[in-house]
């Protein structure tokens with residue numbers, strides 16, 4: 001069910017308020033070109049900058065991207081440190097433009113275990129763009145859906161919330177993305193058909209779109225394909241379909257005939 005305030009695309013379809021993307025396939029993109037994996041990550045940043053613009057142009061209010069997972073520390077040290085440096089370089093290269101384009105940057109994830117340089121770069125970007133409201137770009141960094149649930153539980157307990165007062169709304173309030181509506185559309189590039197621990201709580205009713213397109217090849221046209229797939233779905237949220245006839249045949253016969 002879409003509210004009256006939902007922006008509409010030129011085809012009069014409702015624009016998803018929140019799109020979440022698992023930006024996967026950078027390594028394979030590089031490998032196919034006989035390049036080191038780091039080149040794939042670098043190309044992935046360029047892709048992200050284009051997709052942020054495309055999302056804003058289409059009226060998407062919240063774009064959340066998986067940049068580094070809680071599990072990505074398992075990668076070779078050289079790749080991890082390359083990703084950390086790339087984040088800093090990418091922010092310094094693109095921040096001014098993102099800021100002037102009305103993008104508000106936010107970050108979710110465990111920043112206590114990243115280096116102070118990385119943490120500061122992320123927090124500075126958030127601070128510099130906090131006044132913007134065209135599109136909220138959330139960078140999930142050292143993020144995992146399970147981490148998010150654990151940190152929410154820890155803070156609920158620390159705040160002394162009585163057990164019988166813990167509701168779904170309480171948990172949502174303590175989740176890292178409590179400022180955003182739940183994702184309507186969850187896209188994963190790179191051909192894998194799994195969630196890989198991204199936004200587990202928040203994606204309960206997200207429409208899932210998986211594409212073989214590798215992240216560095218993803219662009220506005222690919223986003224439009226995902227939107228077209230989204231518009232084919234009927235979102236029921238556990239209800240019956242809108243065109244469903246009344247279930248007359250299953251009515252209980254109480255007349256004794």
Ligand code: IPE
Nearest residue numbers: 023024025026027028029067
């Ligand atoms: C996603 O691309 C980027 C990160 C996880 C940081 P990958 O690096 O996972 O690319 P593939 O899956 O190996 O191709």
Ligand code: IPE
Nearest residue numbers: 022023024066067068069196
């Ligand atoms: C998910 O991709 C994490 C990010 C895109 C940041 P991975 O490449 O790490 O996922 P798996 O290992 O294939 O599940």
Ligand code: MG
Nearest residue numbers: 024025026190
């Ligand atoms: Mg991958």
